[in-house]
Amino acid sequence: MTSSSTRREVQSVAGAGSSLPYAEAPAKGGAVVSHASTGLARQRHLLDIDSLSPEEITSLLDSAEGMLEVLGRDVKKTPALRGKTIVTVFYENSTRTRISFEEAGKILGADVINVSVSSSSVSKGESLYNTALTLQAMHVDALIIRHPHAGAPHFVARHVKAPVVNAGDGMHAHPTQALLDLFTLRQRLGGIAGKRVAIVGDVLYSRVARSGIIGLLRMGAQVVVCGPPTLMPYGWLPGSAPAGSWYEGLEIAESVEQALDGADAVMALRIQQERQDAGHLPDLREYSNRYGINRKRLSLAKEGALLMHPGPMNEGVEISSEVAHGAQSVIEEQVRNGVALRMAVLYALCSRGRDQAAAQERP
Numbered sequence: 001m002t003s004s005s006t007r008r009e010v011q012s013v014a015g016a017g018s019s020l021p022y023a024e025a026p027a028k029g030g031a032v033v034s035h036a037s038t039g040l041a042r043q044r045h046l047l048d049i050d051s052l053s054p055e056e057i058t059s060l061l062d063s064a065e066g067m068l069e070v071l072g073r074d075v076k077k078t079p080a081l082r083g084k085t086i087v088t089v090f091y092e093n094s095t096r097t098r099i100s101f102e103e104a105g106k107i108l109g110a111d112v113i114n115v116s117v118s119s120s121s122v123s124k125g126e127s128l129y130n131t132a133l134t135l136q137a138m139h140v141d142a143l144i145i146r147h148p149h150a151g152a153p154h155f156v157a158r159h160v161k162a163p164v165v166n167a168g169d170g171m172h173a174h175p176t177q178a179l180l181d182l183f184t185l186r187q188r189l190g191g192i193a194g195k196r197v198a199i200v201g202d203v204l205y206s207r208v209a210r211s212g213i214i215g216l217l218r219m220g221a222q223v224v225v226c227g228p229p230t231l232m233p234y235g236w237l238p239g240s241a242p243a244g245s246w247y248e249g250l251e252i253a254e255s256v257e258q259a260l261d262g263a264d265a266v267m268a269l270r271i272q273q274e275r276q277d278a279g280h281l282p283d284l285r286e287y288s289n290r291y292g293i294n295r296k297r298l299s300l301a302k303e304g305a306l307l308m309h310p311g312p313m314n315e316g317v318e319i320s321s322e323v324a325h326g327a328q329s330v331i332e333e334q335v336r337n338g339v340a341l342r343m344a345v346l347y348a349l350c351s352r353g354r355d356q357a358a359a360q361e362r363p
């Protein structure tokens, strides 16, 4: 439970009249619990979406709703994480994820330090382990890490006390992207369960696809994927993913037309040229002809279906400029929702110590 002072503080974040994100909300079964204690109740870190229950995901999305209200204010500044220091360490380039984490932390009142790998001691050969220990010695309150190697954030999390957030590790996972996509779908479609979501393109190398598929399935969506056979994970053949696997319930379409048929939302994936050896695609123009999302293909989905892309886009390859900037596109909304969702994640992870300290202070 939050203390009354903590509750007052967090209510001031989202506005006293706000029905959710931090005010106490009824849990299943009628018990009253605080969002700060349920958003990531079992987690010290956010390393992947695999470890989140549907209730934890729902709680984070509820919290992000309140954060979005904060983002819409003229003065976007709250004291919720005042005194906390958040460090972002990006070993790979990023625009959306790094800047939105920085904005999210600053709006919540935290100090945010961005470590540029090219100007840090990493460029002198410092290991990931020693970089982690160095940051740990500086008593940072959260570490946001992007790394080209799968598992790097998990390795760091084993060696530091601060919460670690995976901001994308190789072709493995991108949990906050999956959460912001779920948030966007829930907002626009009124729910996620039962909605048909088509994911098209480079599934093999996409951490967005992997985390997104697991998150969508966990929330009850119908998920269908399609892409060139050379860009699908080994053994993923047209049909259904095997029962008992992480991907149970996933449909693997034979053609992009089959995938898009009746979809409530279509997600185009970026061709991850930086992770591919040569030989996966004969030619980008052919890829675009066979798999690119354009007006004709989008018309196969439900009328008004949402068009999503995690960014950055290769316009003219996996998505045409016309639809990327057209009426069905929610790509810019995904970016804005990313700030709100990352505020919710930072709040859930970084305010926990404060709640515990406040509880210990009570007589």
Ligand code: CP
Pocket (backbone or CB within 6 Å): 093, 094, 095, 096, 097, 098, 168, 177, 310, 311, 312
């Ligand atoms: N979607 C995404 O991760 O974008 P960035 O690489 O710009 O962070």
